[in-house]
Amino acid sequence: MPLDDAEDAHQPNAAGSSTSNPGPNRKPTLKTIAELTGLAVTTVSRALGDDPLIARETRQRVQAAAAKVGYLPDRAAQRLRTGRTNVISLVLDPHEEILGYGTSMIRGMTATLRGTPYHLVITPHFSDTPQIDPVRHIVRNRMADGILFSRTEPSDERVKFLLEAGFPFVCHGRTELATPHPYVDYDNYRFTYEAAKKLIASGCRRLFIILPPERFTFHHHMRHGFMTAVREEGVGFEIAEGITLDSKADTVRNHVAARLADGDRPDGFICGGEVSAMAVMSATHDLGLEIGRDVRLVAKQTSGLFDQVRPQIETIYEDLSEAGRLMAGLLLKRMAGVTPVGELQAVLEV
Amino acid sequence: MPLDDAEDAHQPNAAGSSTSNPGPNRKPTLKTIAELTGLAVTTVSRALGDDPLIARETRQRVQAAAAKVGYLPDRAAQRLRTGRTNVISLVLDPHEEILGYGTSMIRGMTATLRGTPYHLVITPHFSDTPQIDPVRHIVRNRMADGILFSRTEPSDERVKFLLEAGFPFVCHGRTELATPHPYVDYDNYRFTYEAAKKLIASGCRRLFIILPPERFTFHHHMRHGFMTAVREEGVGFEIAEGITLDSKADTVRNHVAARLADGDRPDGFICGGEVSAMAVMSATHDLGLEIGRDVRLVAKQTSGLFDQVRPQIETIYEDLSEAGRLMAGLLLKRMAGVTPVGELQAVLEV
DNA sequence: TAGGCAATTTATAACGTTATAACCCGAGCA
DNA sequence: TGCTCGGGTTATAACGTTATAAATTGCCTA
Numbered sequence: 001m002p003l004d005d006a007e008d009a010h011q012p013n014a015a016g017s018s019t020s021n022p023g024p025n026r027k028p029t030l031k032t033i034a035e036l037t038g039l040a041v042t043t044v045s046r047a048l049g050d051d052p053l054i055a056r057e058t059r060q061r062v063q064a065a066a067a068k069v070g071y072l073p074d075r076a077a078q079r080l081r082t083g084r085t086n087v088i089s090l091v092l093d094p095h096e097e098i099l100g101y102g103t104s105m106i107r108g109m110t111a112t113l114r115g116t117p118y119h120l121v122i123t124p125h126f127s128d129t130p131q132i133d134p135v136r137h138i139v140r141n142r143m144a145d146g147i148l149f150s151r152t153e154p155s156d157e158r159v160k161f162l163l164e165a166g167f168p169f170v171c172h173g174r175t176e177l178a179t180p181h182p183y184v185d186y187d188n189y190r191f192t193y194e195a196a197k198k199l200i201a202s203g204c205r206r207l208f209i210i211l212p213p214e215r216f217t218f219h220h221h222m223r224h225g226f227m228t229a230v231r232e233e234g235v236g237f238e239i240a241e242g243i244t245l246d247s248k249a250d251t252v253r254n255h256v257a258a259r260l261a262d263g264d265r266p267d268g269f270i271c272g273g274e275v276s277a278m279a280v281m282s283a284t285h286d287l288g289l290e291i292g293r294d295v296r297l298v299a300k301q302t303s304g305l306f307d308q309v310r311p312q313i314e315t316i317y318e319d320l321s322e323a324g325r326l327m328a329g330l331l332l333k334r335m336a337g338v339t340p341v342g343e344l345q346a347v348l349e350v
Numbered sequence: 351m352p353l354d355d356a357e358d359a360h361q362p363n364a365a366g367s368s369t370s371n372p373g374p375n376r377k378p379t380l381k382t383i384a385e386l387t388g389l390a391v392t393t394v395s396r397a398l399g400d401d402p403l404i405a406r407e408t409r410q411r412v413q414a415a416a417a418k419v420g421y422l423p424d425r426a427a428q429r430l431r432t433g434r435t436n437v438i439s440l441v442l443d444p445h446e447e448i449l450g451y452g453t454s455m456i457r458g459m460t461a462t463l464r465g466t467p468y469h470l471v472i473t474p475h476f477s478d479t480p481q482i483d484p485v486r487h488i489v490r491n492r493m494a495d496g497i498l499f500s501r502t503e504p505s506d507e508r509v510k511f512l513l514e515a516g517f518p519f520v521c522h523g524r525t526e527l528a529t530p531h532p533y534v535d536y537d538n539y540r541f542t543y544e545a546a547k548k549l550i551a552s553g554c555r556r557l558f559i560i561l562p563p564e565r566f567t568f569h570h571h572m573r574h575g576f577m578t579a580v581r582e583e584g585v586g587f588e589i590a591e592g593i594t595l596d597s598k599a600d601t602v603r604n605h606v607a608a609r610l611a612d613g614d615r616p617d618g619f620i621c622g623g624e625v626s627a628m629a630v631m632s633a634t635h636d637l638g639l640e641i642g643r644d645v646r647l648v649a650k651q652t653s654g655l656f657d658q659v660r661p662q663i664e665t666i667y668e669d670l671s672e673a674g675r676l677m678a679g680l681l682l683k684r685m686a687g688v689t690p691v692g693e694l695q696a697v698l699e700v
Numbered sequence: 701t702a703g704g705c706a707a708t709t710t711a712t713a714a715c716g717t718t719a720t721a722a723c724c725c726g727a728g729c730a
Numbered sequence: 731t732g733c734t735c736g737g738g739t740t741a742t743a744a745c746g747t748t749a750t751a752a753a754t755t756g757c758c759t760a
Contacts, residue, residue, distance in 0.1 A: 390739070392742095396739090405738060405739090429745095430744095430746065433745080
């Protein structure tokens with residue numbers, strides 16, 4: 001596709017011939033180029049598509065003319081005619097917007113989509129409606145050619161629906177469905193496993209982990225990695241109940257503070273999110289305890305935040321921007337017709 | 351506009367009459383409803399638009415039929431015919447994506463746009479191309495009906511261009527242009543003024559401020575508020591040179607550390623961003639100094655971050671989500687035809 | 701020289717919508 | 731009776747693109 005980003009072409013002030021066009025210069029269409037080159041609209045269309053049926057010389061002539069008048073195809077017309085929308089919908093959950101989670105991903109996605117004809121459209125999912133509603137809406141009304149979303153669940157309704165509809169999508173996180181599907185995930189099992197090992201290696205004997213809400217698949221991955229490590233090492237452990245990575249920071253702080261004030265308090269914390277990690281730190285601080293001496297903490301890092309937080313804690317990095325790039329990349333592949341699911345899955349290593 | 355969000359209408363399995371339609375049920379169009387009601391396509395179109403020229407009884411009948419088959423207008427066709435895109439473009443600078451700046455705004459915008467026919471499309475602006483390119487592209491090719499952007503400059507090219515083109519937009523931040531234009535801004539003058547006063551009131555005698563890059567209007571607002579306060583109080587001050595709110599956190603930390611190690615070190619810091627505030631805190635900590643005793647810090651808060659950061663610092667809140675809501679709201683007004691610029695401007699109080 | 705074939709180009713129709721102008725029909729009036 | 735009037739409805743065309751089928755041309759073969 002030779003023409004998708006317009007160079008800053010000058011609009012020639014009197015491009016058309018002596019036709020009495022009212023406006024000084026209208027938006028150039030195929031017709032404009034057809035008149036300019038003396039060809040038929042159809043020919044111009046094909047020439048711009050580099051159709052080998054059109055003589056090479058003609059193609060070049062047409063493409064030159066198009067560039068000269070700064071022609072860009074009308075997306076609405078293309079969409080109406082072909083049924084393709086050139087839109088990719090990112091269905092965003094409000095929770096994902098905290099502290100740049102969604103943002104890093106968006107940056108990655110837009111980077112990949114650059115230079116393609118695709119636009120990224122944010123489709124918010126409001127918490128007072130079922131999770132699947134926006135997805136249904138997009139598919140039913142052909143609002144997009146592909147869908148991206150995250151916070152995947154083991155038996156995700158969206159995945160089931162999209163698979164059945166044969167609609168291209170890539171989600172962040174896996175399911176436990178029998179049918180394989182495209183996804184990008186992070187090795188959250190490994191994350192908690194390594195985090196626990198680190199804490200134990202530095203002397204912790206009672207680990208405390210804050211997990212994502214149970215309905216998400218990565219809750220189970222994280223739990224599993226954690227449990228494997230603590231069982232291997234035979235140390236005490238505790239899984240936070242009543243709070244999750246989605247809980248409000250104040251709630252987490254209060255909960256953690258209560259545990260820290262207790263007799264058999266944990267001495268090692270694992271947080272899969274920056275917000276809750278900050279809450280653990282503030283709770284610790286407020287009780288006069290010290291991170292690194294009284295308790296240790298390993299957090300998942302998804303931004304540069306913890307480089308500046310003091311005292312410094314141990315972190316394990318998840319590159320969400322890379323995840324976004326990958327998700328968009330796989331979706332492009334899928335939309336281009338690649339169907340072997342094996343080529344459409346990726347797990348980012350810890 | 352009665353129909354924009356489809357309720358989850360069942361697709362009646364054999365809605366059409368005995369016409370031999372190949373697929374079991376196709377996407378319903380005006381034609382579908384026309385056949386169903388025995389009216390002409392034109393009539394259906396008008397009836398759905400609640401055109402008073404159509405008999406009230408007919409309108410109701412048509413709307414009922416539309417709801418029954420789950421009709422939603424084809425956006426591409428509407429767009430092609432009317433020239434309206436039903437799209438609002440948010441032109442995002444990569445810098446704005448740090449720590450949720452853009453994200454909070456997006457949340458506000460999508461909240462306002464909910465229930466309207468408008469979609470929010472993220473148009474990234476890549477730093478290797480002129481700032482105005484995506485804006486030109488959107489206007490020239492009618493990619494959207496309105497534009498939102500931020501990081502406004504005193505003599506902003508985008509504003510000038512959009513004003514001249516008569517294209518609806520709302521920006522975050524003001525210009526110093528003679529022609530008034532729609533904007534939403536935060537009272538950054540007041541922010542730095544109050545921040546400085548607070549620091550001085552708590553005993554600071556040498557203030558240090560980190561400003562946004564000089565090319566942005568709010569650099570000047572912040573500088574002015576700061577200068578006014580320090581002059582009124584006659585205290586020492588220092589304006590960071592070589593670093594800005596956009597500098598990388600490590601750079602800021604090193605710079606601040608160097609100043610703190612100096613003999614006449616500042617004892618009060620003002621940061622208009624969360625990243626730089628964190629950097630000031632880490633620099634302070636690393637030198638064995640203590641926030642609240644040796645130095646004080648007032649930061650702008652745009653998320654819940656500082657509620658968890660210890661030691662606690664003073665912050666002044668800017669509600670970016672509210673800014674996003676307002677920007678979208680004003681843009682809707684503007685696109686609906688409101689032109690008195692006075693009604694399209696807002697400054698959020700500190 | 702007619703027929704056929706390949707290489708190009710073109711005409712036509714269609715996607716789903718809406719603006720414009722035309723149509724129909726009964727009521728009211730001269 | 732013929733006329734206008736106006737409420738209600740409809741036919742037609744157009745937005746810009748592309749898929750399909752058709753047409754044109756030159757050239758080669760029978």
